[in-house]
Every structure is written in C-alpha cells, then in structure tokens.
Amino acid sequence: MTELNVKPPPNHDAATNRDAANWAQPVDRLSAAGVAGATDDAVTGRRVSGPLQGFGQLWQKTFTVRLDGVDISPTDLIALWKERFPTFWPKGQRFYAPLSGIAPGEVALLEIEPLPGAPVRFSTGVLVLYADDESFTFMSPEGHILSAWITFSARRDGDVTVAQAQALERPSDPFDELAYMLGGNRQNDRFWEATLRNLAAAVGVASPAVDTQVVCIDRNRQWRYWRNVRNSATIRSARRTLTAPLRKLTGRG
Amino acid sequence: MTATVIELDQDGPAAILRIEGDVTSASEADLMAAYGLAAANGATAVILDFSKLEYMNSGGIGLLVTLLVRARRGGGRLVATGLSEHYRQIFSLTRLDEAIEIYDDDAAAMVAATA
Numbered sequence: 488m489t490e491l492n493v494k495p496p497p498n499h500d501a502a503t504n505r506d507a508a509n510w511a512q513p514v515d516r517l518s519a520a521g522v523a524g525a526t527d528d529a530v531t532g533r534r535v536s537g538p539l540q541g542f543g544q545l546w547q548k549t550f551t552v553r554l555d556g557v558d559i560s561p562t563d564l565i566a567l568w569k570e571r572f573p574t575f576w577p578k579g580q581r582f583y584a585p586l587s588g589i590a591p592g593e594v595a596l597l598e599i600e601p602l603p604g605a606p607v608r609f610s611t612g613v614l615v616l617y618a619d620d621e622s623f624t625f626m627s628p629e630g631h632i633l634s635a636w637i638t639f640s641a642r643r644d645g646d647v648t649v650a651q652a653q654a655l656e657r658p659s660d661p662f663d664e665l666a667y668m669l670g671g672n673r674q675n676d677r678f679w680e681a682t683l684r685n686l687a688a689a690v691g692v693a694s695p696a697v698d699t700q701v702v703c704i705d706r707n708r709q710w711r712y713w714r715n716v717r718n719s720a721t722i723r724s725a726r727r728t729l730t731a732p733l734r735k736l737t738g739r740g
Numbered sequence: 741m742t743a744t745v746i747e748l749d750q751d752g753p754a755a756i757l758r759i760e761g762d763v764t765s766a767s768e769a770d771l772m773a774a775y776g777l778a779a780a781n782g783a784t785a786v787i788l789d790f791s792k793l794e795y796m797n798s799g800g801i802g803l804l805v806t807l808l809v810r811a812r813r814g815g816g817r818l819v820a821t822g823l824s825e826h827y828r829q830i831f832s833l834t835r836l837d838e839a840i841e842i843y844d845d846d847a848a849a850m851v852a853a854t855a
Contacts, residue, residue: 535834
C-alpha cells in the first residue's frame with residue numbers, strides 16, 4: 488500500500504453518507520403503527536428519552552458472553568440476534584418486533600412483568616435508534632422505566648466471537664429510581680444476563696458464562712426531571728390493570 | 741474504519757478538541773486522554789470541533805454522554821462546533837443538543853464557552 492503525504496480536503500457529504508443509513512430519521516413523536524398484537528398506551532405520541540433526560544443516577548452496564556467453540560461471525564450473529572430478538576428474552580417478558588424487523592427508525596413494543604407472576608404488566612416500547620451489520624441500539628420513549636440507550640453488538644476476540652449488550656441508563660422518575668434502588672437494578676442485570684445466556688445457548692454454547700460490568704457514571708440525580716413521573720408507563724399500566732374490571736362491567740374495556 | 745485523531749488547541753481556560761476520523765466506543769481512550777490533558781492544563785470550557793468527523797455510531801454518541809458527565813462533574817462546559825446537518829440531526833434525535841450547545845464555528849463557540 489502506498490501512503491500519500493497529502494491529506495485530501497474533508498468531504499462532509501461523503502462522510503455523512505457512510506453512517507446516514509444506519510441512523511433513525513429525526514422524529515418528533517413516536518408511532519407504533521408498525522407493530523401488531525401489543526398494547527400501545529405509552530409509546531405512540533411520546534418523544535424519545537435518553538440517559539440525559541432521566542431523573543436517577545446514571546449507570547453503564549456491560550454484559551458480554553464469549554461464544555467459545557462456535558463458528559459464527561459477528562455479522563451473522565447480529566443478523567440472527569435481530570431476526571430472533573424476542574426469542575432470547577427471559578420467560579414472561581414480551582418483545583413485539585416491528586413488522587419490518589429491527590431497522591433504524593422502527594418502533595417495537597414491550598410488555599414487562601416486573602416480578603414473576605405479578606398481576607401488572609408494564610406496556611412500553613423502544614425506538615431502533617441505530618443499526619448496522621455489527622450492532623444495533625434501542626432508545627426508550629418518555630415514560631419508560633429507564634431513560635436509556637442499549638447497544639447490542641458483536642466482535643471478534645482472537646478466534647472467538649463475543650456478544651455484548653451495553654446499556655447507558657437512568658431511572659426515569661423518582662418512583663422508578665426508588666424501585667431501581669430496591670431491587671430493580673439487580674433485576675435488570677439478571678434480565679440481560681439471561682438474554683445473553685439464551686443467545687449463546689441458541690448458537691450452541693454449552694455452558695455460557697456472562698460477564699457483567701456495572702459502573703455508576705453519575706451519582707447525581709437530575710431533580711429538574713422529577714416531573715417525568717407524569718409520563719410514567721408504570722403508573723399508566725397499573726391504572727389500566729386496576730380499572731380493567733370496571734371497564735369490563737361498563738363495556739368500555 | 742478510520743482511526744480517531746484528536747488535536748488539542750488550548751488557549752487559557754478554553755480548549756478546542758479537533759476531532760478527525762471516526763468516533764465510536766473505540767475512541768474512548770483517545771478522547772478521554774485529550775480531555776484529561778485539557779482539563780489538567782486548566783481548561784474549564786472545551787469545544788468539540790467536529791468539522792473533520794467522518795463517521796459516528798451509537799457507541800460514539802454514548803461516549804459523548806460520558807464525556808459530558810465528566811465535564812459537568814469537574815465544573816466544566818462542553819460545546820460543539822463544525823457539525824454537518826446530518827450530525828446536527830443525530831444530536832437532535834438523541835436529544836444530545838439539549839445538553840451540549842451547538843455553534844456554527846469555533847469563534848462563536850469560543851465566545852459562548854468563555855462567556
């Protein structure tokens with residue numbers, strides 16, 4: 488390879504095109520019109536909310552699993568992960584993928600069981616913020632328990648493919664922060680550890696071991712965002728569950 | 741994938757980090773080292789000049805969030821300049837523009853950062 492000693496002028500147009508197709512288009516309010524079969528009372532009409540808009544402490548969580556003994560490239564693994572994403576979630580949790588698949592700008596709906604057997608299921612969703620051949624990122628809507636981004640990626644480490652989920656998350660409002668401190672944080676870890684174990688098992692890893700790294704990036708709480716509680720999907724879902732019998736009686740359910 | 745090149749240009753309490761190439765999670769060590777050097781030299785305002793940015797993925801955006809938290813923790817300010825329309829849209833989409841002020845050029849950013 489010949490190295491030239493002259494730098495070409497920066498070409499912004501060409502530069503932006505390299506990643507332009509990987510990002511969602513700017514969107515003011517989300518729409519879950521492309522998802523079938525799930526309750527959508529906390530996504531359509533909402534804005535996205537990232538780790539800068541949440542209330543609680545900011546955490547970075549990194550979950551990795553080595554796919555020892557499995558011959559799969561990072562791109563093939565990510566293609567599989569996108570295609571079968573809901574099947575890797577732990578039992579009791581539901582991910583309703585967009586009909587056109589996990590692609591930039593698509594919205595998925597979720598139903599989360601906060602505790603095994605709990606009568607309330609939280610309805611919420613995610614925007615596919617970014618997706619390329621080796622990674623994809625979700626961003627939460629306002630009202631989601633966590634104001635977060637989570638990136639799923641794969642890379643080679645020597646001869647082994649490594650799968651990773653890395654979240655940057657803040658509990659969205661004071662109630663979410665309290666729940667997070669009282670066990671939600673650990674439960675969230677278990678959720679993604681189980682997901683990575685399921686992914687690894689699906690490609691043939693006999694005894695997958697998930698490595699978890701948790702770092703508190705910012706111990707400060709962002710009190711100016713305490714009003715996020717008004718969008719809370721938790722409260723909305725609880726109210727819907729509690730009023731279900733009444734709505735059934737009055738024929739409005 | 742192109743490597744990240746970061747050039748530090750510092751004048752008193754304001755420093756410009758001129759970022760060239762790709763910004764991904766792999767840029768963390770370089771970006772944090774450059775910021776750490778600026779802060780150690782007394783910079784309280786850091787301008788991120790993205791006019792030579794060639795590529796940024798979601799890992800790069802996450803890196804900017806952790807840099808912002810670090811700057812705030814040290815009482816510093818972080819502003820951005822030189823963003824193309826595409827990257828302005830990404831800042832808007834991710835709502836990063838609510839936390840990092842964006843200016844058209846270094847001069848405007850310098851005035852704002854040191855005000």
